[in-house]
Amino acid sequence: xxxxxxxxxxxxxxxxxxxxxxxxxxxxxxxxxxxxxxxxxxxxxxxxxxxxxxxxxxxxxx
Numbered sequence: 001x002x003x004x005x006x007x008x009x010x011x012x013x014x015x016x017x018x019x020x021x022x023x024x025x026x027x028x029x030x031x032x033x034x035x036x037x038x039x040x041x042x043x044x045x046x047x048x049x050x051x052x053x054x055x056x057x058x059x060x061x062x
Contacts, residue, residue: 013052020045 024045027038 010055013048013055017045017048017052020048 020041024038024041027035027041031037
């Protein structure tokens with residue numbers, strides 16, 4: 001599992017998203033899309049994507 005402990009750089013955030021996406025796909029194929037592990041991973045991916053989106057919006061407006 002990829003854990004971000006401090007404010008990530010753009011590159012680290014992109015890597016974290018890629019790793020988490022691959023992990024979610026692997027879990028979904030192994031355990032199914034409704035398995036607790038897959039859903040938790042999906043939520044973690046959502047959090048990373050939201051962080052990325054918020055950074056983009058801040059850079060465009062700030």
